[in-house]
Amino acid sequence: MSSAVRPARSHHRQATRRPFSLSQFPRNLLLRLGFEVRTQSHSASGAGGVSSASRIRKTVIAMPRDYIRRRRLTRNIKTFLIMAVLSVGAAYVITRPIGGSGFSIPAEAQRAAAQPGVASRPLRAIIDGSGYGVADGPLVVSEISDLVLHDAKRNKRLHIRLFYPVKADKYPIIVFSHGAGGSQDCCDSLTRHWASYGYITIQPTHADSALQRRNAGDEHIGFLQAVREALKKPELWQSRPEDISFVLDSLAELQRRIPELAGEINTSRIGVGGHSMGSYTAEAMAGALIDLPNRKGTSFLDPRVRAVLCLSPQGPGQFGLKEHSFDRIALPYLGVTGSLDSLGPLASPTWHRVPFDRSAPGDKYHLLIQGANHMSFISASAALPAPRSQAEDILGYTNSASLAFWDAYLKGDPAAKDYLASNRLEIQSHNAVKLDHR
Secondary structure: OOOOOHHHHHHHHHHHOOOOOOOHHHHHHHHHHOOEEEEEEEEEEOHHHOEEEEEEEEEEEEOOOOHHHHHHHHHHHHHHHHHHHHHHHHHHHHHOOOOOOOOOOOHHHHHHHOOOOOOOOOOOOOEEOOEEOOOOOOOOEEEEEEEEEEEOOOOEEEEEEEEEEOOOOOEEEEEEEOOOOOOOOOOHHHHHHHHOOOOEEEEEOOOOOHHHHHHOOOOOOOHHHHHHHHHHOHHHHHHHHHHHHHHHHOHHHHHHHOHHHOOOEEEEEEEEEEEOHHHHHHHHHOOOEEEEOOEEEEEOOOOOEEEEEEEOOOOOOOOOOOOOOOOOOOOOEEEEEEEEOOOOOOOOHHHHOHHHHHOOOOOEEEEEEEEEEOOOOOOOHHHOOOOHHHHHHHHHHHHHHHHHHHHHHHOOOHHHHHHHHOOHHHHHOOOOEEEEEO
């Protein structure tokens, strides 16, 4: 190729270059709104103002010349701006902080938690816009996942799980009983939470546990079979409350075997809680009368227990409980159920309320949570197919009411008792719960 041709091609590239361009996204947006693409040509002026033969083309986005199209474009621009403003406003309303400054640990609690080995006054939960002690407490919690106690009187090995605060102090005890077929591995969304506010929680595994029976060689036992057997075996109705009393008998041994607990167990402040058949266990410990074969009206009342919590309380007609079995329950009592807490034709939200209505008046509470099913109280994941946010709210209401109950009757905190007697939890839940007391 000759050297005379090259300048001509170079000149051609300069003449057809587009000096103005738009990125693809803004260009497409403007075109969708109704702007037009126009190509403008300009003569290139040579030296001395003399116009050359070449032209420079420039691509621009411009308003349409047609009147109707111009009006349509103006309307589209206004609509776009209005939608943008509304979107920004909606995003602000949805994401803006609400409910005050949120959960915070008071300075006193922070100082106490930061000084291990220094005894302090009972740790108080925070009552904020979310509820009573909904956020995790300030205390670091340690766990013993499996410890075995031997009951020589019954020749029985009892597996237990413990949560306890690392900070040295004197703490109340909560013994929590699992549901039929369950095990000590349940319910740590509750028991660990309580421990973070200054409690030692102990969870025994009862003889009806499907997991324990499989570990013992009964490989074919299933959860539902364990539940059906628990309903029909009076020996299980008796062994469960006996397990709880044995745990209380073993508190001194626990302090010997676990050095971190030495001197930290307050044996004068003991509560018992449970879920489903565990609620039956708690009711029995509180003095509910049980009809065992050849032993009508049997009482397992343990005078060391100061208060009982029943998640999905056990009504009459099962485990030897009758309509008047609850008349002698005089201890402080909190029952928690839900609008969907129904298992078969017998168990219903009304049936779960019977222990509250029948027990002796005074320090009795009953919490009904809308949308909660039989498993909602022990784990947010167990509340499915409810939305995750609703499941977490249900667990939060349960934790809030139960912690206030324990603080009121195991720590003697008047603020916690006032909270239970008020309608604050109902207001904070936007009436998703109803808390009755008598």
